[in-house]
Amino acid sequence: MENQLFPVFFKLNRLRVLVVGGGNIGLEKANAILQNCAESNISIVSLDFLPELEDIARHYPNVELIRKPFSCGDLLGKDLVIAATNDKTLNYTVWEKAKGAKVLINVADTPELCDFYLGSIVQKGNLKIAISTNGKSPTVAKRLKQVLQEAIPDTLDEVLQKLHIIRDKLKGDFAAKVKQLNNITDVLVKPEKEDA
Known part of the structure; x- marks a missing residue:
């Protein structure tokens, strides 16, 4: 069966994320989240934390380490959950509780238990x-x-900035603006003509 996933980009600075696991997997997931949005609100629940996670919590004010076993109450107010332990039984328990609380969940290295992938x-x-x-x-x-x-190319961001300025200056309805932007950006996809 082909890939039927629907790509979505979350505004993580508006959501509350729970990561269960303070080891290497939890560290990997927390880093992935923070690399995409340094203002992410992350609670990490675990009995123990790697020193790297403790360092992250010191440098990111929106990252909270909670030293305790996972419980249902940890899901309150959360929008996304990542079960990031090497304990399959615990990960399954987190999945069950998240599904019961209607919170989207990713269980590391267990695609069949994931509502979304990173x-x-x-x-x-x-x-x-x-x-x-x-x-x-x-x-x-x-x-x-x-x-x-x-x-x-790294310079593509400069192109995006300029196109944003152009888009804001265009006149007409939505269809007219799309047509004008398509004409302007056509140069990005047309092959260069070779000299004869």
């Missing part, structure tokens, strides 16, 4: 591209990320 991200300024293999091969997603990171 894809590979390519970012050039305001351009952000998420890559998903539908959980089939994170390695392929990682390689595609490397290819796109190298292929997309």
Whole structure:
């Protein structure tokens, strides 16, 4: 079956995220979130925390470490949950409680228990591209990320800024503005003519 995921970009500075797990997996997920939005509101629940997570909490005021076992109450007010432990039974319990609380959940390395995936991200300024293999091969997603990171010029963000200014100055209804922007950006996709 082909990939039927619907790509979405969350405004993490407006949401409350719970990460269950203070080890390497929790660290990886917290870093991924913060790399995309440094203002993310993250609560991390665990009995123990890696020193790197403690360092993150010192540097990011919106990251809270809660040293205790996971409980249902940890889900109150949360919008997204990531079960990030190496304990499959605990991860399953977190999944059950999140589903009961109607909170979207990602269970690390368990695609069948995920409402969403954390894809590979390519970012050039305001351009952000998420890559998903539908959980089939994170390695392929990682390689595609490397290819796109190298292929997309860093100057593309400057182009985006200028197009934003142009868009704000265009006159007419939505359809007219789309037509004008399509004409302006056509140069980005037309192949260059070779000299005869």
